[in-house]
Amino acid sequence: MTYPCQKAALANSAVLFSSILPAFAAVQRRARSIGLKWILTLAISAIFISGTSYFILTSYFLQKESVSLSLSPQQASSAPASEVYVANGTITELVNLMGSKGLMFYKSETGAPNSGPEGLFSNSDVIIIKVNCQWDQRGGTNTDLLKELIQLLLDHPDGFVGEIVVADNGQGRGSLNWPRSNAANESQSAEAVVSLYSGEHKVSTYLWDKIASTEVQEYDLGDLRDGYIVSPNEDHTTGVRTSYPKFRTAKGTYISFKYGVWDPATKTYDSGKLKIINFPVLKSHSIYGVTAAVKHYMGVISQPLTNTHDYVGRGALGKVMAETRVPTLNILDAVWINAIPGNGPDTTYGEATRTNLVLASTDPVALDYWASKHILLQTATLKRYANSETLDPDGQSAFGTYLRNSMEQLAAAGYEYTMDESRITVYIAGVTQG
Incomplete structure (x- = not known):
């Protein structure tokens, strides 16, 4: 167990048992002294029944709790501005909202809905849908949404002839085939969704966990093996050694996450052909407060080779x-x-709250800022959870700190992402507005 939040999840599951151990030991001593060892048996049974009941309760019967949030559109008053799109429940409604505001999903000259010459995805792109596969139940990306997203990409107005890869690195505990997934039908795993399309289309999965401990070189250096590229030097500001995967898909395409699609015949990369859809779940985090779009890149790096989690x-x-x-x-x-607060990133069915929202942005920092403040924090406040300040992006908590520091690293590279709410325009569709 190499990932800190995995250890935290294990610790959380043991809290009940560790808290009763002293009393348990006392009962055992008393039982010996009076010859009533059946008390010990009853105690063990009670603990087992209580733990099992809690598991069943949180996993099955507390799944329908929802909240009604007060959300308001807003117009940025300062430039350069970032846009956040908020829709009710479906990717289709989200894409329609984006298109109505000028951000076209499809790159096409056809004049079809949600398409234009400056659209995001062409019909020949190789698209990595980077999901969260580390946790089952509500901890992983919703597979109903994943199915809808894949179908939308395949429905490109020019006819999709590219490739889609659903991928993640669960840092040693990931699975794209969880028996209990985040979906209306809990047996619908990411693998099950992909299998619906993989026969007729270039759609596949790749679990980067299996190559996370293999350090390799880039394709242009003659290394065709799947594995991770690791920077030889630590960054002087963050301490991180950047790492990223390179791999051959089930359909035979060679991909470098950094440099793009590799052509072994011409020995060249096509960077523009590779597109990333970053597709996390909004939730609390036991160490870093909140995990969303920026923190989701923990599923890109190799933790075994770089220990990146310590530098988030x-x-x-x-x-x-x-x-x-x-x-x-x-x-x-x-x-x-x-x-x-502090409960995620693993999330049972019973621990989750339904808000039925789907959001998008080309700015991961603005998306994390607005979603945590107006959705996650508002939900915690409505439900009167303690320690909700850990979800506040404006505070000095671990979340606010890592988000600001990440933004500064991106700014140094020329990306004008923002945590300044005066620079964030918010569009909302299909949601009761406050």
Whole structure:
């Protein structure tokens, strides 16, 4: 167990048992002294039944809790501005909202809806949909949304002839085939979704966990192996050694996350052909307060080779983003969120709250800022959770600190991302507005 929040999740699950151990020992001593060892048996049974009941309760019966949030559109008053798009429940509504405001999903000259010459995705792009696969239940990216997103990409008005790869690095505990997934039908895993399309289209999965401990060189140096490229030097500001995957897809395409699609015949990269859709879940984090678009790049790096998690607070993931490849689009799954401060990133069905929202932005920092402040923090406040300040991007908590430091790393690379709310325009569709 190499990932700190995995250890935190294990610790959380043991809290109940560790808290009763002293009393348990006392009962055992008393039982010996009076010959009533059956008391010990009853105690063990009670603990087991209580723990099992809690698991069943949080996993199955507390799944329908929702909140009604007060959300308002806003117009940026300062430049340069970033846009955040907020829609009710579906990727289709989100894409329609983006298109109505001038951000076209499809790159096309056809004049079809949501398309234009400056659109985001052409029909021949190789698109990595970077999901969250480290956790089951509500901790992973919603597979109903994933299915809808893949279908929208395949429905390109010019006819899709590119490739889609659903990928993530769960740092040793990831799975794209969880039996209990984040979906209306909990058995619908990411693998199950992809299998619906992989026969007729170039759609596949790749679990980067399996190559996370393999250090390799780039394709142009003659190394065709799958694995991770690792910078030989630590960044002097963040302390991070940037790392990223290179791999051959199930359809035979060679991809360098940093340099793009590799052509082994011409021995050249096509950087513009590779697009990233960054697709995390909005939730709390036991160490860093909030995990969303920026923190989601922990699933790009190799933790075993670089120990990047220790440097997140210094802006390491902003540095990784800047040095490798920024997302073409960030889509934030907020259908079910974990607004319990310090409780995530693993999230059971019972711990999640339904807000039924889907958000997008080309600015991951602005997206994280607005979503945490107006969705996550507002939900925690409505539900009267303690320690909600850990979800506040304006504070000096771990979250606010790492987001600001990440933004500074991206700014140094020329990306004008923002945490200044006066520079954020928010568009809302299909949502009751406050």
